[in-house]
Amino acid sequence: MALGLAAKKEIVAEVSEVASRALSVAVAEYRGMEVAELTDLRIKAREQGVYLKVVRNTLAKRALADSKFADLESALTGPLIYGFSIDAPGGAARLFKDFGKTNDKLNVTALSIGSGLLGPEKLDAVASLPTRDEALARLLATFKAPVGKFVQTINEVPGKFVRVLAAIKDEK
Numbered sequence: 001m002a003l004g005l006a007a008k009k010e011i012v013a014e015v016s017e018v019a020s021r022a023l024s025v026a027v028a029e030y031r032g033m034e035v036a037e038l039t040d041l042r043i044k045a046r047e048q049g050v051y052l053k054v055v056r057n058t059l060a061k062r063a064l065a066d067s068k069f070a071d072l073e074s075a076l077t078g079p080l081i082y083g084f085s086i087d088a089p090g091g092a093a094r095l096f097k098d099f100g101k102t103n104d105k106l107n108v109t110a111l112s113i114g115s116g117l118l119g120p121e122k123l124d125a126v127a128s129l130p131t132r133d134e135a136l137a138r139l140l141a142t143f144k145a146p147v148g149k150f151v152q153t154i155n156e157v158p159g160k161f162v163r164v165l166a167a168i169k170d171e172k
Helices: 005-023 035-047 059-063 070-075 089-104 120-127 132-142 146-170
Strands: 026-031 050-054 080-085 107-112
Touching: 005 050, 005 059, 005 080, 026 070, 026 089, 026 120, 035 050, 035 080, 035 089, 050 089, 059 070, 059 080, 070 089, 070 107, 080 089, 089 120, 107 120
Parallel strands: none
Antiparallel strands: 026 080, 026 107, 050 080
């Protein structure tokens, strides 16, 4: 079905807006996949905070031209599905990697975390990037002793504060 100019502009604007908010993007060829398989992929993407879209490559090139993912242009050939990670930098890569375990028709062709074009061989590395919560947990684990002392100090402060108030009240 042919798209009119207005519909094309709308698609470019939508993808451009999503790309401006995205932390990373994964691009995969989906040739040979059934509709039910694509539907299952879309459901998993929604659950994981990944924006998934099948877009004509010419429109995707226009949408990504002024974004941090402009370096993907050379890799945009064939029937592609675009996964934009909104919540976690490895979200789309993780989605495609996990889905690819059960479906060999989904082949990642390119990745970008905003700092250059990455090939499909980097899928495992990008997919293993921690989520925000995992990164914070790892960071706090490195500060385990100082954080424990901080929490202990906070717990002691109310007791000291009550004693100071009681002393002030007794003076009056």
